[in-house]
Amino acid sequence: MAVTTAQLLKWKQQQRPITMLTAWDYAIAQLLDQAGLDVLLVGDSLAMTVLGYDTTLPLSLEDMLHHSAAVKRGVQRALVVCDLPFLSYQESEQQAIHNAGRVLKETGVQAVKLEGGHSAIAQTVATLTQIGIPVMGHIGLTPQSVHRLGFRQQGNTPETAEKIYHQALKLTEAGAFALILEHIPSDLAAKITESISIPTIGIGAGQHCDGQVLVTADLLGLTAKQPPFAKVYANLRQTITDAAENYIQDVQQQTFPQ
Ligand code: KIV
Numbered sequence: 001m002a003v004t005t006a007q008l009l010k011w012k013q014q015q016r017p018i019t020m021l022t023a024w025d026y027a028i029a030q031l032l033d034q035a036g037l038d039v040l041l042v043g044d045s046l047a048m049t050v051l052g053y054d055t056t057l058p059l060s061l062e063d064m065l066h067h068s069a070a071v072k073r074g075v076q077r078a079l080v081v082c083d084l085p086f087l088s089y090q091e092s093e094q095q096a097i098h099n100a101g102r103v104l105k106e107t108g109v110q111a112v113k114l115e116g117g118h119s120a121i122a123q124t125v126a127t128l129t130q131i132g133i134p135v136m137g138h139i140g141l142t143p144q145s146v147h148r149l150g151f152r153q154q155g156n157t158p159e160t161a162e163k164i165y166h167q168a169l170k171l172t173e174a175g176a177f178a179l180i181l182e183h184i185p186s187d188l189a190a191k192i193t194e195s196i197s198i199p200t201i202g203i204g205a206g207q208h209c210d211g212q213v214l215v216t217a218d219l220l221g222l223t224a225k226q227p228p229f230a231k232v233y234a235n236l237r238q239t240i241t242d243a244a245e246n247y248i249q250d251v252q253q254q255t256f257p258q
Helices: 005-013 026-035 061-073 093-107 119-130 143-149 158-174 186-195 236-252
Strands: 018-022 039-042 079-083 111-115 135-140 178-182 200-203 211-214
Touching (some): 005 018, 005 079, 026 039, 039 061, 039 211, 093 111, 111 119, 111 143, 135 158, 158 178, 158 186
Parallel strands (some): 018 211, 039 079, 079 111, 111 135, 135 178, 178 200, 200 211
């Protein structure tokens, strides 16, 4: 059965951990969906892991529409969420409605994700939710704010922890269906997870979340360097290099084609 936002809520209530990974094209999405992932995120991290930018900031809405449509074509069961890229939702609520609407209409994905927890973002989450667009929030380390926050752990002072905690409450009240908690202390993630009714999905936020997400390029060992909290389950850089070198050798030695 296809995964819905309502199902994620039930899994939180049943304490059944939610599994989520990022995806950027048809082939990867099909493999991850068939492996049984619950949620696939077309994350704007694809700017760095797939398109070679230094940050997520240069990514356009058109880029996300293109990748999200490809991912959706590969998926039958997982809930697919598209990240709204930098400056595609922060200018005004009108802009957020227009662009989130385009994502749902033109790609077929079921939800959008946006970063931040200040009051203007919470208002945008409320507006999108009210018109029927499911929104996943994302707080803690928010990579679209890299020039202000860096790629560092957030919420490690009493004041910043309190701020993130209140952002989680506000986004829940605004109607977000789930919250990404990125690179925050595990005790803060545990406190948020206990306090809110919607699922928390952690990345670098310890084990006391309702689910976990990783960037698939890190998990597969496709990235040259992974963040400290990632776990690498395969070494595809080596596998691909070996295959390419063997092919070169075969062609040069005329052992392929036979
Ligand atoms: O873009 C992304 O991959 C993300 C994950 C880190 C959650 O937002």
